[in-house]
Amino acid sequence: MQQSRRRKRMKKYGAEFFGTFWLVLGGCGSAVLSAAFPNVGIGLLGVSLAFGLTVLTMAFAIGHISGCHLNPAVTIGLWAGGRFPTKDIVPYIIAQVLGAIAAGGVLYLIASGKQGFDLAGGFASNGFGAHSPGGYSMVAALITEVVMTMMFLLVILGSTDRRAPQGFAPIAIGLCLTLIHLISIPVTNTSVNPARSTGVALFVGDWAIAQLWLFWAAPIAGAVIGAIVYRLIGGEQK
Numbered sequence: 001m002q003q004s005r006r007r008k009r010m011k012k013y014g015a016e017f018f019g020t021f022w023l024v025l026g027g028c029g030s031a032v033l034s035a036a037f038p039n040v041g042i043g044l045l046g047v048s049l050a051f052g053l054t055v056l057t058m059a060f061a062i063g064h065i066s067g068c069h070l071n072p073a074v075t076i077g078l079w080a081g082g083r084f085p086t087k088d089i090v091p092y093i094i095a096q097v098l099g100a101i102a103a104g105g106v107l108y109l110i111a112s113g114k115q116g117f118d119l120a121g122g123f124a125s126n127g128f129g130a131h132s133p134g135g136y137s138m139v140a141a142l143i144t145e146v147v148m149t150m151m152f153l154l155v156i157l158g159s160t161d162r163r164a165p166q167g168f169a170p171i172a173i174g175l176c177l178t179l180i181h182l183i184s185i186p187v188t189n190t191s192v193n194p195a196r197s198t199g200v201a202l203f204v205g206d207w208a209i210a211q212l213w214l215f216w217a218a219p220i221a222g223a224v225i226g227a228i229v230y231r232l233i234g235g236e237q238k
């Protein structure tokens with residue numbers, strides 16, 4: 001019995017690893033490889049859609065296995081919302097970060113196969129100030145990441161509520177992440193996910209590592225706020 005439970009937990013962690021791997025490879029890969037490809041680049045709209053599609057596809061693929069968090073902020077937000085056990089928080093986050101780093105490694109191997117590739121281009125890392133795509137300040141980046149993650153958690157908690165229409169949560173969550181990217185790519189390159197930020201920042205090093213703290217602190221704070229807000233507005237009437 002205990003061995004069966006352990007096996008089930010390992011399957012959940014494995015699902016989070018591969019799900020986060022797909023999110024970073026699909027989302028950051030579209031930004032690094034396709035966003036500005038000559039003549040047929042997908043641009044910000046394409047990158048935004050790519051991130052949304054990674055979550056949508058994985059929600060259908062592994063949602064029934066692990067819940068498809070793919071994001072330490074989401075895991076902590078679901079815990080704060082009373083939807084996730086404390087004992088699984090750390091293993092989930094470890095699996096997510098490892099999956100993101102593995103995806104960053106695969107993306108690096110692909111991207112570096114092109115002549116002239118240079119990590120100085122940012123490698124889809126998140127940043128503020130001089131490293132914000134639009135030159136936005138640290139305060140602007142902080143506010144953006146907190147608010148966007150807060151809204152993300154509201155959509156996640158609401159669409160997965162047992163009172164919500166069943167079977168549509170992956171679509172709502174994927175489209176929400178697309179919208180978040182459409183709003184915030186110019187500000188921070190959009191994180192709302194500490195694992196996604198870490199997975200590429202480790203390869204860039206330097207400024208990307210120095211600024212990584214914001215892309216852990218702000219999404220986690222926003223997720224907890226989102227969970228609190230949903231409990232206030234979405235709690236069932238007694």
